[in-house]
Amino acid sequence: MITLENVSKSYTNDGMPALNNVSLHINKGEFVFIVGDSGSGKSTMIKLLLRELTPTSGRIIVNNFDLARLRRRKIPKYRRNIGVVFQDFRLLKDRNVYENVAFAQRVIERPTKEIKKNVPAMLSLVGLPEKYRSKTKELSGGEQQRVALARALVNNPPILLADEPTGNLDPRNSWEIMKLLEEINRRGTTVVVVTHNREIVNAMRKRVITVKKGVIVSDEEKGEYIDED
Amino acid sequence: MKISTFVFTFKQGFKNIFRNKIFSLATIATIAACIFLFGLFYSVVENVRYSIAKAETNVAVTVFFDEDITDSRIQEIGEMIRSRPEVASVNYVSASDAWEAFKVDYLGEYADGYEGDNPLEGSENFEIYLQDVSKQGQLVSFLETVDGIREINHSDVTANILTQFNKLLSYVSLGIIGILLAVSLFLISNTVAMGIAVRREEIGIMKLIGATDFVVRSPFLIEGILLGVIGATIPLVAVYFIYNNIIVYATEQFVILNDILHFKTARDIFSVLIPVALVLGVGLGFFGSLITVRKHLRV
Numbered sequence: 001m002i003t004l005e006n007v008s009k010s011y012t013n014d015g016m017p018a019l020n021n022v023s024l025h026i027n028k029g030e031f032v033f034i035v036g037d038s039g040s041g042k043s044t045m046i047k048l049l050l051r052e053l054t055p056t057s058g059r060i061i062v063n064n065f066d067l068a069r070l071r072r073r074k075i076p077k078y079r080r081n082i083g084v085v086f087q088d089f090r091l092l093k094d095r096n097v098y099e100n101v102a103f104a105q106r107v108i109e110r111p112t113k114e115i116k117k118n119v120p121a122m123l124s125l126v127g128l129p130e131k132y133r134s135k136t137k138e139l140s141g142g143e144q145q146r147v148a149l150a151r152a153l154v155n156n157p158p159i160l161l162a163d164e165p166t167g168n169l170d171p172r173n174s175w176e177i178m179k180l181l182e183e184i185n186r187r188g189t190t191v192v193v194v195t196h197n198r199e200i201v202n203a204m205r206k207r208v209i210t211v212k213k214g215v216i217v218s219d220e221e222k223g224e225y226i227d228e229d
Numbered sequence: 230m231k232i233s234t235f236v237f238t239f240k241q242g243f244k245n246i247f248r249n250k251i252f253s254l255a256t257i258a259t260i261a262a263c264i265f266l267f268g269l270f271y272s273v274v275e276n277v278r279y280s281i282a283k284a285e286t287n288v289a290v291t292v293f294f295d296e297d298i299t300d301s302r303i304q305e306i307g308e309m310i311r312s313r314p315e316v317a318s319v320n321y322v323s324a325s326d327a328w329e330a331f332k333v334d335y336l337g338e339y340a341d342g343y344e345g346d347n348p349l350e351g352s353e354n355f356e357i358y359l360q361d362v363s364k365q366g367q368l369v370s371f372l373e374t375v376d377g378i379r380e381i382n383h384s385d386v387t388a389n390i391l392t393q394f395n396k397l398l399s400y401v402s403l404g405i406i407g408i409l410l411a412v413s414l415f416l417i418s419n420t421v422a423m424g425i426a427v428r429r430e431e432i433g434i435m436k437l438i439g440a441t442d443f444v445v446r447s448p449f450l451i452e453g454i455l456l457g458v459i460g461a462t463i464p465l466v467a468v469y470f471i472y473n474n475i476i477v478y479a480t481e482q483f484v485i486l487n488d489i490l491h492f493k494t495a496r497d498i499f500s501v502l503i504p505v506a507l508v509l510g511v512g513l514g515f516f517g518s519l520i521t522v523r524k525h526l527r528v
Contacts, residue, residue: 050437073441080439090434094248107440109234151438 001159001190002026002049007058009044009214017056018044020214026192028158031185033201034194035225036211042194045211046163049192050084051075063158080108083152083160083189087167089144091136091151097123098132101150108155122150126180142173149180153189160184162193166200174200198225234444242451252420252427253456259420260460260513263413264506268468270409271505272498274402276491281398283491285362285391286317290369291382293354298377303353306377310357313371315364320356327352363392413513421517428521442526449518457514461506468502469495 003025010017019041026032036042047053048060051067060067065078091100098119105115123129126146136144145165152160162181166174178200185191195201201208201224208223209216218226230238246253292310294303303321311319322330359365365388372381428449435445476492483490 052437076436076439076441078439079437084437090430090437092431092434103435104438106234106237107435107438107444109231109444111231112233112237155439 001028001030001063002192003059003061004045004048005059005061007048007055007060009041009048009053010056017214019048019055019211021058022211022214022216023058024209024216024219026190028190029185029188031182031191031204031206032193033204033206033208033223033225034192034211035196035198035201035208037196039213040211041214042196042211043163044214046084046161046194049161050082051078080155081157081159083149083155083157085145085148085152085160085162085165087164089136089141089148089168091144091147093135093137095136096132097128097134097136097139097147100136100147101154104151104154110155118154119150122154125153125183126150127176140173141169142176145169145173145177146180149177149184153184157189159190159192162191162195164195165193166195166197171199178204196225201225230443230447238444238447239451241448242455245448245452246455249427252423253452255423256420256453256456256514256517257460257463259413259416260457260510261463263409263416263513264461264510265464265467266409266412267509268464268502268506269471270402270405271502272468272472274398275498275501276493277398278395279493280489280491281391281395284489286358288359288362288365288384288387288391290357290359290365290372291354292357292372292378293352293380293382295377295379296351302377306375307355309375310355310372313368315360315368317358317360320358322354322356324350324353327354362388363395417513417517421521432522432526436526445526446519446522449522450515453514453516453518454511455514457510457512458507459510460514461510465499465503465506469499472498 005023007019007022008017009019022041022045034042034045044053048055048067049062051070054068058068062078063081065074065081067078070078092103095103101119101122102115105118110118120129120132123132126149128143128146128150131139131143136147139147145168149165160181165177165181169177174197181191181193182204205222207221208218208225210218210223210226292306294306307319307321310316357368359368365383365385369381369383372378432445473495476495479490480487480492
């Protein structure tokens with residue numbers, strides 16, 4: 001489903017690469033944590049998977065799309081295979097919950113009838129069926145992340161990327177979001193979570209890929225967050 | 230594009246105006262200011278041109294004939310003059326017409342002493358009015374070659390002044406249009422910079438969830454067009470009221486200048502100004518949005 005082959009990414013010609021000769025494979029339906037400290041290369045990996053960046057060298061294959069060769073006009077089609085949530089939620093602040101989730105379906109030109117059916121279903125899945133009229137700025141951090149999750153999933157993507165999804169949340173909300181991600185994974189979506197939340201990673205007993213200074217230092221099934229020091 | 234997507238896009242474009250109120254107001258104000266200046270300038274220039282054109286129509290070349298000329302020769306000369314491209318109209322004034330006009334203009338009741346007598350006998354003439362007063366020299370040169378013409382009266386000074394003034398007006402118009410264009414570009418570029426800041430996040434989100442460039446761009450273009458229409462309509466209404474009031478005020482307060490100042494009707498002015506201003510407004514809105522969105526499409 002996701003394959004990185006000898007991927008390197010440098011932002012400058014002479015500096016240290018953000019990712020250095022990284023190879024990994026993630027199967028369909030897996031739940032994977034990518035962990036590491038700030039500056040380890042985790043976010044670069046997410047940006048490469050979203051095709052916001054292209055690798056300096058190596059190949060990235062996601063759901064049969066070769067990202068280095070992907071033409072610019074094909075990028076939207078590729079991104080429809082991927083749901084994404086961020087630490088800062090990235091919701092449209094001037095729109096309500098329903099409009100934010102519906103927006104993801106509008107931009108891929110789903111019929112209105114389908115949108116009216118899918119959005120409430122997705123809001124129910126994330127536990128916010130009654131908040132559909134609320135403006136996103138009126139919601140708590142946990143609720144905003146749930147809206148972001150609903151938006152990421154409403155188009156039914158086979159892959160969900162979560163970049164520090166609990167970074168702005170308290171422990172209770174963090175756990176609720178992780179339980180939701182686990183439920184989404186159980187339904188068949190491949191979930192990749194980038195985080196440095198040691199407690200959650202250690203408790204969930206999933207595959208853990210540890211990145212340090214742009215290099216994968218460990219990749220373990222039912223792994224733990226390795227203390228780098 | 231599907232109909233539902235088109236409806237959604239249009240609604241989004243409309244809603245965007247209210248979502249970013251400050252940006253929308255800045256854009257409308259910018260476009261309105263540019264078009265207001267343009268509208269005022271256009272109205273002034275058109276009326277000056279109109280007054281000059283009116284003045285030109287009063288500049289006539291008068292030709293008098295040899296004393297022994299026949300009526301048929303006068304008719305021939307008339308046809309020759311009428312066939313000239315620079316001639317707008319030719320008016321034959323007989324000796325008795327000339328005397329009647331003279332009596333009314335200069336003698337009044339004292340004309341009674343001249344009853345039965347025409348002191349202007351032999352002064353029948355053609356009054357020739359020109360299409361373009363700058364061509365007066367050409368016409369006079371031609372008339373000097375025509376047999377049967379005794380005298381040609383014309384004013385080189387008036388013709389030259391009007392011609393020179395027309396040229397000057399053209400240069401000043403070009404200069405002011407250039408300045409207006411520069412000011413407009415400066416204002417629009419500032420507004421576009423503001424639009425970039427406002428839209429960066431939204432466009433980024435749209436791109437990350439798989440929107441094509443077309444879908445991302447469309448609501449912003451519709452928003453730009455709507456802002457352009459609003460931005461053009463406001464100054465058009467303002468200029469319309471200002472224009473009408475100025476005409477009324479000037480014609481009532483400066484009666485003495487009524488022979489010099491001639492105003493075009495608001496209908497004449499706005500039959501050109503409305504389409505030009507709308508095209509300008511929509512163009513500024515459309516291209517301003519296009520530039521703004523383009524900056525963010527490469528996500």
